[in-house]
Amino acid sequence: MKFNATSRSDKGTSASRRLRHAGRVPAIVYGGTAEPISIELDHNEIYHALRKESFHASILGMELDGKSAGQVLLRAVQWHPYKQLVLHVDFQRVDASQALTTKVPLHFVNAETSPAVKLSAAIISHVLTEVEVVCLPANLPQFIEVDLGGLLAGTTLHMSDIVLPKGVVLAAHGGDVNPVVAAAHVKAGSASSDDTASEDTPAAE
Numbered sequence: 001m002k003f004n005a006t007s008r009s010d011k012g013t014s015a016s017r018r019l020r021h022a023g024r025v026p027a028i029v030y031g032g033t034a035e036p037i038s039i040e041l042d043h044n045e046i047y048h049a050l051r052k053e054s055f056h057a058s059i060l061g062m063e064l065d066g067k068s069a070g071q072v073l074l075r076a077v078q079w080h081p082y083k084q085l086v087l088h089v090d091f092q093r094v095d096a097s098q099a100l101t102t103k104v105p106l107h108f109v110n111a112e113t114s115p116a117v118k119l120s121a122a123i124i125s126h127v128l129t130e131v132e133v134v135c136l137p138a139n140l141p142q143f144i145e146v147d148l149g150g151l152l153a154g155t156t157l158h159m160s161d162i163v164l165p166k167g168v169v170l171a172a173h174g175g176d177v178n179p180v181v182a183a184a185h186v187k188a189g190s191a192s193s194d195d196t197a198s199e200d201t202p203a204a205e
Contacts, residue, residue: 002061003049005029005039005069016088025086029062029072032093039064047086050077054142057104059094070094071137073102094137101171103130104141108182110149116184120153123187127180131159132171139167146181157182 008019008026016026023043030036049055055074062069072091080087094100106129116122131144146162159170160178 001049001055001058002063003041004045004063005041005065007065008038008040011038020085020087025089027089027091029091029093032095034093041089043086046089047084050086053105057102057140057142059137059140060091062091071096073100073137096137099134099136100140101132101134102140103132105130105143106146106181107143108146108148110147111151114148114151114184116148116151116153116155120184120186122153122184124148124151124182124184126182127156128159128182133164133168134171135168139165141165141168144168148182151182151184153184153186155184156180 005027008015010018019026019040020043025041025043025046027039027041027046028036029039059071059073062072071094073094074089075092076088076090077086078088079085092100106126108124108126111117111124114124116124133140133144144162144164146157148157151157157180158178159181162181164170
């Protein structure tokens with residue numbers, strides 16, 4: 001994916017305010033061996049780009065002043081508190097030879113064909129919607145697919161149950177090293193829960 005940017009020389013709060021009034025968005029590009037550079041973006045263009053999930057988890061090609069300016073990764077977006085306005089965007093330069101750490105969304109598939117749903121009318125909750133991974137830029141997936149087709153009622157799917165794309169590993173963090181990704185809950189009063197209750201309740205004498 002690509003986006004267009006223009007060099008920006010004026011800095012500071014007043015300059016940023018003038019840009020926003022003109023339909024532009026102040027932004028910065030940092031990282032690597034080069035100095036950070038200030039850029040500006042067309043508000044409508046970046047607004048619609050940010051609505052695409054892939055824009056948040058892809059290596060982006062930056063066109064600066066009409067010329068290719070290398071690859072970057074979206075790192076942060078500042079939004080107006082109550083208006084649909086983008087106030088500021090941060091990008092990080094990408095080095096093809098250096099591993100990067102970033103968050104990738106999870107895409108859940110086959111929930112409707114799982115035994116949990118088909119046989120037990122269970123409700124599947126998505127405990128996680130994204131995970132942080134480490135990989136080279138060329139291996140960065142736009143999303144990680146989570147297959148729920150084998151999920152049983154009353155069970156959970158952990159991160160260790162998911163097959164990661166080649167060259168991608170989970171970022172190491174303290175705490176839970178194998179978090180729950182999805183869980184199948186049987187609704188109270190369903191056939192499965194009623195059957196379980198009848199088995200646990202002593203028969204009247």
